[in-house]
Every structure is written in structure tokens, then in C-alpha cells.
Amino acid sequence: MQLSVNGSLVEVASPPDTPLLWVVRDELKLKGSKYGCGMGLCGACTMHMNGTPIRACITPVSAAEGMKITTIEGLGSKDEPHPLQSAWLKHSVPQCGYCQSGQLMSAAALLAQHPQPSDSQIDNAMSGNICRCGTYPNIRKAIHTAATAESSPRPGSDPVNAASTSAVQYWEQS
Amino acid sequence: MIRQSEVAKGLVDTEASTASSMSTGGVNRRSFLKLTAGVSGALCVGISLQGCATSALESSEEHSFRPNASIEVLPDSQVLVTLARVEMGQGTMTGISTLVAEELNIDPAQIRILFAPPADAYVHPEYGLQITGGSNSLSSSWLPMREAAATTRLALTEAAADLWSVEAKSVRCDQGLCYHPEKDTTLTIGQLAGLAANRPLPKDVELKPASEFRLIGQSVQRLDAVAKTFGEARYGIDVELENMVYAYILRAPMIRGRLKEFDASQANDMPGVVKVAAVPSGVAVIAESWWQAKQAAETIKADWEPDPVVGEPDTADIFRLYEERITQSGFDRVREQGDLDDLAAEGSVALEAEYRAPFLAHATLEPQNCVAWLRDGKCDIWAPTQGPDIARFVAQRETGLHRDDVQVHQTYIGGGFGRRLSQDYVADAASVAVHIDRPVKVIWSREDDTRHDIYRPGSLHRLKAYARKDGGIDGWQHKIAAPKVITYYIEDAAGVQLPGWAGGTLTSMVASLGRLITPDISAFEGADDIAYGFGHIQVDHHVADAGIPVTYWRAVGHSFNGFVVESFIDELAEANGQDPLAYRLQLLSASPRHQAVLEKVAAIAGWRWDPEQKRSLAPAARNESGNIVQGLAVHKSFGTYVAQIVELELNNVDEPTDYRISKVFCAVDCGTAVNPDIVRAQMESGIIFGITAAKYGDIEFDKGRVRQSNFHDYQLLRMNESPEIEVAIIDSDEAPTGVGEPGLPPVAAAIGNALFVATGQRLRQLPLRLG
Numbered sequence: 001m002q003l004s005v006n007g008s009l010v011e012v013a014s015p016p017d018t019p020l021l022w023v024v025r026d027e028l029k030l031k032g033s034k035y036g037c038g039m040g041l042c043g044a045c046t047m048h049m050n051g052t053p054i055r056a057c058i059t060p061v062s063a064a065e066g067m068k069i070t071t072i073e074g075l076g077s078k079d080e081p082h083p084l085q086s087a088w089l090k091h092s093v094p095q096c097g098y099c100q101s102g103q104l105m106s107a108a109a110l111l112a113q114h115p116q117p118s119d120s121q122i123d124n125a126m127s128g129n130i131c132r133c134g135t136y137p138n139i140r141k142a143i144h145t146a147a148t149a150e151s152s153p154r155p156g157s158d159p160v161n162a163a164s165t166s167a168v169q170y171w172e173q174s
Numbered sequence: 175m176i177r178q179s180e181v182a183k184g185l186v187d188t189e190a191s192t193a194s195s196m197s198t199g200g201v202n203r204r205s206f207l208k209l210t211a212g213v214s215g216a217l218c219v220g221i222s223l224q225g226c227a228t229s230a231l232e233s234s235e236e237h238s239f240r241p242n243a244s245i246e247v248l249p250d251s252q253v254l255v256t257l258a259r260v261e262m263g264q265g266t267m268t269g270i271s272t273l274v275a276e277e278l279n280i281d282p283a284q285i286r287i288l289f290a291p292p293a294d295a296y297v298h299p300e301y302g303l304q305i306t307g308g309s310n311s312l313s314s315s316w317l318p319m320r321e322a323a324a325t326t327r328l329a330l331t332e333a334a335a336d337l338w339s340v341e342a343k344s345v346r347c348d349q350g351l352c353y354h355p356e357k358d359t360t361l362t363i364g365q366l367a368g369l370a371a372n373r374p375l376p377k378d379v380e381l382k383p384a385s386e387f388r389l390i391g392q393s394v395q396r397l398d399a400v401a402k403t404f405g406e407a408r409y410g411i412d413v414e415l416e417n418m419v420y421a422y423i424l425r426a427p428m429i430r431g432r433l434k435e436f437d438a439s440q441a442n443d444m445p446g447v448v449k450v451a452a453v454p455s456g457v458a459v460i461a462e463s464w465w466q467a468k469q470a471a472e473t474i475k476a477d478w479e480p481d482p483v484v485g486e487p488d489t490a491d492i493f494r495l496y497e498e499r500i501t502q503s504g505f506d507r508v509r510e511q512g513d514l515d516d517l518a519a520e521g522s523v524a525l526e527a528e529y530r531a532p533f534l535a536h537a538t539l540e541p542q543n544c545v546a547w548l549r550d551g552k553c554d555i556w557a558p559t560q561g562p563d564i565a566r567f568v569a570q571r572e573t574g575l576h577r578d579d580v581q582v583h584q585t586y587i588g589g590g591f592g593r594r595l596s597q598d599y600v601a602d603a604a605s606v607a608v609h610i611d612r613p614v615k616v617i618w619s620r621e622d623d624t625r626h627d628i629y630r631p632g633s634l635h636r637l638k639a640y641a642r643k644d645g646g647i648d649g650w651q652h653k654i655a656a657p658k659v660i661t662y663y664i665e666d667a668a669g670v671q672l673p674g675w676a677g678g679t680l681t682s683m684v685a686s687l688g689r690l691i692t693p694d695i696s697a698f699e700g701a702d703d704i705a706y707g708f709g710h711i712q713v714d715h716h717v718a719d720a721g722i723p724v725t726y727w728r729a730v731g732h733s734f735n736g737f738v739v740e741s742f743i744d745e746l747a748e749a750n751g752q753d754p755l756a757y758r759l760q761l762l763s764a765s766p767r768h769q770a771v772l773e774k775v776a777a778i779a780g781w782r783w784d785p786e787q788k789r790s791l792a793p794a795a796r797n798e799s800g801n802i803v804q805g806l807a808v809h810k811s812f813g814t815y816v817a818q819i820v821e822l823e824l825n826n827v828d829e830p831t832d833y834r835i836s837k838v839f840c841a842v843d844c845g846t847a848v849n850p851d852i853v854r855a856q857m858e859s860g861i862i863f864g865i866t867a868a869k870y871g872d873i874e875f876d877k878g879r880v881r882q883s884n885f886h887d888y889q890l891l892r893m894n895e896s897p898e899i900e901v902a903i904i905d906s907d908e909a910p911t912g913v914g915e916p917g918l919p920p921v922a923a924a925i926g927n928a929l930f931v932a933t934g935q936r937l938r939q940l941p942l943r944l945g
Contacts, residue, residue, distance in 0.1 A: 003301065006244050006531070013666075013808050014463070014465075015181055015445065018463070019465065020287060020600065022463060022464060022465045022508030025412075026420075026464065027463075030405075030416060031405070031408065031412035031414070032404075032405020032540070033405070034409075034411070034540070034588070035411065035541065035617070036540075036541070036620065037620040037884055037885050037886050038619060038884075038885070039530075039620070039885070040887055041886055042539065044539060055700075071405070071406070072405035073404075073405055075405075076404070077404075078400070078404060078762050079436055080811060084242055085403050085404065088399070088403040092393075092395050092399050092855070093263070093394040093399070093403070094398065094399055094402035095263030095265070095855065095859060096405060096538075096539070096540070096587060096589045096590070097263065097398065097401075097402030097407050098409060098538075098539045098540045099539050099650075100402050100403065101405045105405070108926075113526055118855060122893065123893055123894040124894075126892075126894075127892045127893045127894040127895040128892075129540065129892075129893070130885060130892060131539070131888050132537060132538060132539045132589045132591075132863070132890060133263045133859050133860025133862075133863075134587065134858055134859040134860075134861070134891070134896070135509055135748065135855070135858075135859070136858075136862065136891075136892075136893045136896035137896065137898070137899055138855065138858075139859050139893070140893070145309030151919040157529070160400060168764050173340055
């Protein structure tokens with residue numbers, strides 16, 4: 001089966017009933033999308049399918065065939081961050097960070113539909129995403145910041161200063 | 175062969191040399207430990223540290239300078255900081271790096287951070303274990319890390335002075351460069367590293383006075399924010415090894431249930447399945463993908479029997495046991511002030527009440543998981559753990575290896591809250607690894623995470639206030655029935671103290687000491703240390719243990735005692751017909767820091783007690799309906815004073831069934847706020863975690879089986895219910911105290927106190943359900 005993920009066509013071998021999340025994480029090795037509940041209740045696995053936010057933990061990979069899938073890895077880069085990512089950094093939104101990919105994907109879908117969302121539109125769009133650390137106040141602020149940046153003449157997409165990327169070591173097999 | 179790379183930069187492997195020399199045992203490891211011994215104590219300099227400077231072994235590359243186990247200056251002027259405490263969202267990485275950057279006079283962004291492997295140098299100075307908990311990562315690093323960094327800077331400065339033949343005090347070291355007014359050249363700290371490494375370390379280093387702080391007290395951007403905003407932070411669940419397999423473990427339906435027999439004939443034929451094996455926690459299905467493993471596990475037919483100690487209790491059975499225990503004569507008297515028995519004989523009971531708090535799950539958003547790879551007589555563990563040394567012991571126990579042959583690699587943690595102080599998921603991965611010669615990743619399902627957590631213990635409280643003959647309340651009695659967390663915790667933690675080769679019998683002997691360790695503060699902290707100025711105070715802990723495994727949960731004993739004490743104080747204010755704020759202020763006259771946070775929160779919330787209506791209403795500007803009432807609470811935990819005012823409104827004033835919390839005000843005194851933005855964020859975090867517990871938190875047992883399973887029936891607060899939160903930080907020059915937990919304890923009481931005002935119902939049981 002062929003999938004379109006973050007603008008690239010990729011061949012996947014997983015059985016068609018495998019949830020998209022596990023195909024993306026373990027076959028395509030894109031680890032930004034997370035497993036939290038397996039029932040579409042927490043939103044940690046949120047991706048876009050043709051621009052619509054979906055819960056990849058309950059979406060069979062067969063349903064993604066022929067669709068455009070976007071994951072956190074495709075939302076923005078450090079050279080060209082999505083305005084939400086710039087706002088996330090400005091407000092130091094993440095705490096443990098585990099839910100944040102899903103939060104960003106839900107927020108990005110919201111802004112695509114409502115460039116200037118009200119608080120109740122934010123509630124509606126974001127209440128499917130659980131944050132156990134309680135970063136909701138910062139998420140709300142960052143969404144408003146990104147919305148303002150998007151509507152201003154100079155969008156808030158300055159490259160992220162590489163020096164501010166404090167990298168943490170991670171073990172992997174060579 | 176394992177190598178270390180970096181998530182965001184793909185830089186050189188640095189810690190790998192240390193780690194591999196440690197895991198091979200022998201001279202390398204011993205010299206490393208010698209060099210690092212005592213580093214987490216009060217001073218980071220010492221005779222053993224100088225050995226480091228002349229030995230190439232301990233540094234990650236030639237001509238680098240590693241004056242202690244935590245800091246290393248590389249020839250390219252990068253500064254490596256090895257974090258002894260883990261980052262699980264609380265901001266420790268940023269906080270500790272800020273301390274180092276402050277005293278080294280560098281930009282925090284110049285620091286590269288490593289997570290520490292298990293080693294004596296990184297053992298927590300107060301706990302004797304390499305664990306992260308108790309909201310004291312920053313406070314316990316406050317002097318040692320600054321001293322380590324200041325020593326490093328002085329050593330570099332002295333090296334420059336030597337080179338230039340000038341006095342060290344005339345050399346300035348700033349932003350990674352060393353200058354002298356009479357020299358044309360500047361030297362980078364990287365150029366000086368090799369020289370500094372060959373000089374004796376300076377002693378008696380002076381720390382910066384607070385007036386010279388440039389970073390401490392500023393809201394430095396979180397150093398983990400970039401990785402976590404671009405999906406690059408690697409958690410335990412993201413560890414990827416070549417040729418790795420996945421495992422799902424089918425578990426008993428009841429708490430600590432035991433496997434009798436199983437039939438996996440169907441599972442064995444399922445696609446992708448590599449092996450099915452019985453392990454201590456159930457039946458492990460190993461497959462090429464986790465989804466295949468989980469699908470196959472669902473076809474297994476297994477028979478289970480209850481654990482003989484736990485049995486199959488209902489929640490009601492557990493609390494019946496608590497009711498029995500709380501009346502029995504055996505208990506730990508953990509606070510005795512004045513003579514309450516005398517007062518009781520002469521005076522009268524002014525008020526009495528019974529409170530209850532439930533068992534709770536941690537519900538970290540990253541489910542429990544661990545990767546283990548056992549081969550060639552060695553085992554590597556990758557785990558999101560709050561206790562890497564305990565993880566090492568647990569893996570050692572499950573594999574039968576020597577401690578030196580087990581290495582633990584720390585990852586980012588997708589929420590801790592005490593859950594990952596326990597190492598059951600490490601035991602799972604290590605016990606599965608015994609059955610397979612490939613690396614294996616065990617992931618728990620959310621349902622297993624909820625049903626087989628190690629819970630916050632439930633507790634039962636009986637309180638009495640005694641009045642003197644003249645009528646004034648002067649006696650406080652608080653009896654607590656709850657298990658001891660240490661009984662369960664020591665099962666694994668005790669092993670860390672044993673020799674590397676320790677076998678099963680010795681381990682279980684030491685573990686059994688947990689039952690003898692008494693008293694255990696986890697049950698009564700926040701109750702024994704109340705600051706209210708009653709003349710006579712008695713606090714007793716009646717140990718009541720139903721066998722349900724329990725552990726530390728955010729704010730631990732404070733999580734329930736904050737609710738109980740602050741609700742009962744409100745009852746006393748009501749009984750006295752007093753303003754709850756004025757009543758507290760008067761009883762706390764000997765504790766100015768309690769008073770200051772109370773006065774501050776009252777000021778920002780606009781608290782105005784109406785003695786006629788017996789309530790404080792939210793100011794009109796945010797009270798369109800006129801029905802938004804305020805509730806108040808104050809609690810000190812982990813050295814930090816927090817007062818909160820909750821504003822809420824009933825969904826239906828005549829027949830209320832639910833309520834909406836619209837705003838929470840919070841005043842916090844945590845000493846020096848090293849990073850005010852993180853202090854504020856942690857207060858918000860504790861408040862939201864606390865509201866979740868107050869509104870929803872309840873793990874119920876039904877014949878030994880946990881009723882809740884996933885986020886539909888173990889609900890966590892969501893964005894639409896999350897109130898606006900305003901935090902005021904008290905200015906202070908005191909040393910910093912905790913912030914990860916102290917935001918939580920007052921909020922449930924503040925909600926309950928507001929609900930009493932709104933409804934006249936005094937809710938004495940968590941979660942707070944109107945009825």
C-alpha cells in the first residue's frame with residue numbers, strides 16, 4: 001500500500017487494519033506522534049488527513065490510502081516553523097511534552113479553519129487533546145499569539161535559533 | 175555496539191566513553207567513581223576530583239576539562255552538563271542549567287545536556303538513591319551546582335592568569351571568553367580547558383551575590399521546548415533499535431493476580447508473533463510489531479488466581495479495614511504539642527468530622543514502557559524512569575547479571591508524578607528480554623496502565639477540635655488511617671543498597687524491612703506540620719494496609735492532607751462565624767510566610783467576606799450572574815507556601831449537580847524564583863492536576879479488579895474545563911524551594927470550601943460530588 005506522508009509517497013507493508021499510528025511510528029519511524037489511549041480519547045496521536053485532524057490510533061491504515069497525511073514532522077521545520085511552533089517556543093508551552101505534537105496538530109487545523117479563533121472555538125477544537133501536565137493556559141495563549149502573528153504583515157515564522165536548541169543525548173544503535 | 179547521538183544536532187558521542195568504561199567494570203569504572211565521589215554533596219571540589227584533571231579517562235575528549243561529574247568544558251568551548259535529576263516536565267533541565275550558566279557566565283544555550291547514567295556521583299544527596307522526586311531537584315542543586323560551576327570558571331580564569339603571568343583576579347571570564355585589560359588577545363574557555371585540567375582545582379570559591387545575577391530570576395526559555403515543539407524529543411516509547419521486537423503482556427484481571435495456566439495455541443499462529451512466554455507479570459507476546467503482539471495476546475486463554483495477600487477486595491472492604499484500624503490502639507503519634515488529653519478531659523468537643531480520599535492512578539500520558547536488550551552477558555535498559563539506579567537493580571534481579579553488566583539509558587519522560595519512581599515496567603522488559611536474543615520494547619496499553627498502576631493510597635481521616643471551658647477552640651486532633659508507601663517502595667529500592675551480586679534471599683530480607691520502618695511521612699506530611707497556632711495538637715497515623723500496591727503520587731501525603739486540613743479549618747471558621755481568611759490569618763500569626771501568601775491571594779482575587787451572606791463573591795467585573803463564589807485554602811509543602819482562591823458557579827442553583835470553576839488565583843512563596851515562568855507554569859500544572867483529582871479522581875476496586883480503564887471513565891481535565899489561572903510570586907531572597915508539587919494540595923480544599931458557600935453542603939470525600 002502506498003501512503004502520502006508529509007509530502008512524500010511511501011510504500012508500507014503493514015496489514016490494512018493496522019492503526020495508522022503504529023504504521024507511522026514503527027514502520028515509517030516517525031516518532032513525533034504518540035500513543036496515549038488507543039481509543040481516540042486523548043489526542044496524542046493527532047495527525048491531519050487531507051487537512052482534517054484525525055486520531056491515528058483508531059484509524060486503520062487502509063483509510064489513509066490516497067489521502068494526504070501530515071504529522072508533526074511535516075508541520076514546520078526549524079528553518080520555517082509553523083507560526084504555532086514559534087508561539088509555542090515564545091510561551092515555553094511544553095512541560096513533559098508528550099501530548100504536544102497532538103496539541104499542535106489540533107491547533108494547526110483550528111487555525112486553518114478559524115485564523116482568529118475565539119476562546120470557545122479554542123475549547124471546541126482543543127478539548128479532544130488531554131495534557132496531564134496542565135499546559136492548557138499556555139496553549140491558549142500560544143494559539144492567540146500565533147493567530148495574531150499570522151494576521152500581521154510579517155508572519156511569526158523566524159527561523160529557530162539553532163543555538164537555542166539544547167540537545168539531549170539519546171541512545172541508538174549504530 | 176552502542177553509540178550515543180543527539181536528537182537535534184547529531185553531535186559527537188561524549189558520554190558514551192564514560193558509559194562504556196563503566197559497563198566494562200574494572201579500573202575504568204572505579205576511577206570514574208573515585209573521581210565523582212562526593213560531587214553531589216555540598217562541595218564539588220575535593221582531592222578525588224583533582225585526579226580527574228590529570229586523567230584522560232574521565233573526560234570525553236582530549237584537552238577537555240571535567241572538574242566534576244556534572245560539568246565538562248570541551249575544547250570547542252561547549253559546556254556539557256550531566257543532569258543527575260531527570261526531566262519529566264517540571265523544568266529541572268532548564269533550572270539546573272540556569273544555575274550552571276549563571277556561575278560560569280555563559281548563555282544557557284551554550285550548554286549541551288546529558289542525562290546521567292546510574293553512578294554514585296549522581297545519587298541524590300538526601301535520599302541515597304539516584305531518584306528524582308520530592309520537588310527538590312533545584313533546591314538540592316542550588317549550592318552544589320553553583321559551586322561546581324563557579325569552581326570551573328575560577329579554574330579557567332586561573333589557567334588564563336598563569337598563561338599571561340598576571341593575577342587571576344584581574345582576569346575576566348564572560349560568555350565563554352577570558353580577557354585581561356592589558357592583553358590584546360582573548361582566550362576561549364575551550365582553549366583554556368586543557369590547561370585548566372592540568373592545574374590543581376581552586377578551593378574556597380565564592381558564589382555570585384544575588385545582586386549580580388543575570389539569569390537567576392529571569393524567565394529563560396525552557397531548554398527542552400524546541401525538541402518538544404518539533405516532535406523531536408525522544409521518550410522511552412520512542413527508542414528505536416535495529417532488529418527490535420515488541421512485546422505486549424497480558425495481565426491478570428485482578429490486582430497482583432497470578433497466572434495459573436494459559437493456552438496460546440492460537441496466538442502462536444498469528445502473523446508476526448515470534449514467541450509467547452510466561453513472565454512474572456503475565457503472558458508476554460513477542461512480535462514483529464506491537465500491534466501484532468497486542469492482537470495476538472487477545473486470543474490467549476489464561477486462568478488467573480488472586481494474590482493471597484491482596485485477595486479480591488471491594489473499595490468498601492478496604493475502607494472497612496481503615497475504620498477498624500483507626501480505632502485501634504497501635505499507631506504512630508507523629509505530632510504531640512501541649513496536652514490534648516487534658517484539654518479533652520476538661521473542655522469539650524467543638525466539632526468533629528470524618529474525611530476520605532480515594533486511591534488514584536497517575537495516568538502519565540506516556541504509558542509505561544521500557545526497552546531491554548540482553549546479549550553477551552550484558553543488559554542494556556532504555557527507560558523513562560525517575561530512578562535509574564533502581565531500574566538497574568531491577569534489571570539485575572530479573573536477568574541474574576552482575577550490576578556492572580547492566581546499563582541504564584535515561585530518556586525523556588512523558589509525565590512522572592511519582593509513577594516512574596517504581597520500576598515494574600523495567601522488570602517487565604528485562605524479564606521478557608530473557609526469552610529473546612533481540613532488543614525488545616514492552617509497551618503497556620492504557621487499560622493496563624490504569625488497572626495495574628501502583629496507586630496513590632486511599633486514606634481515612636477523623637478530626638476533632640476541642641474547645642476550652644471558656645469556649646475558645648484550642649485543640650486539634652487528626653487521626654489518619656492509611657498504608658505506608660515505603661513498605662512497597664523498598665521492595666525494589668532496597669536492592670540498590672546491596673552488593674552488585676546480591677541474590678534473592680538477601681534482597682527479600684532487606685525488602686521486608688519496609689514494614690518495620692516507621693513512621694512513614696508519606697501518610698501524614700501536611701498533617702503533622704500544620705502551622706495553625708492551637709495550644710494542643712495530636713496527629714496519629716494508624717497504619718492500615720489492604721495489600722493494594724501504593725506509591726508516591728504528585729504531592730504524596732500533602733495531596734490528601736492539604737484537602738482534609740484546609741477543609742476542616744474552614745469548618746472551624748464557619749463554626750466560629752468568622753471570615754475564613756481572617757480566621758486563618760489570626761491562627762497563623764506565628765508564620766509570616768503563610769500570612770503573606772494569604773494576604774497576597776486575597777488581594778489579587780478581591781476577597782471580600784460578607785458576614786451576613788457568609789460568603790465571598792467574585793468581583794462584579796467577572797461575575798455577570800452574581801452567583802460566582804470564592805473558596806480559600808493555604809498549604810505549605812516541599813518548603814513552599816501556596817495560597818489559592820477558587821471561583822466557581824453551580825450549573826443549577828436550585829438543584830446543583832455540577833459546577834464550573836471559572837478562575838483560580840494563586841500566591842506562591844518558593845524562595846528565590848530561579849525561573850518565574852516555570853514557577854508559574856508549575857503552579858498552573860499542580861492546580862489543573864489537583865482539579866482533576868477533586869472533580870474526577872477515583873480508582874475503585876470491585877472484587878480486586880479496578881473498575882476504571884481509560885480516559886472515558888478515568889477522566890482528566892480538558893481544555894474546556896480548564897479555568898483561567900492567575901499566579902502571583904512573592905519576592906524573596908531565600909534559597910529556592912519546590913514548585914513541581916506545591917501547587918496541588920490547596921486546590922481541592924479551596925473548591926470544597928467554595929462549594930460549601932454555594933450549596934451549604936460540606937463535602938468531606940474526594941472526589942467532590944454534589945448530591
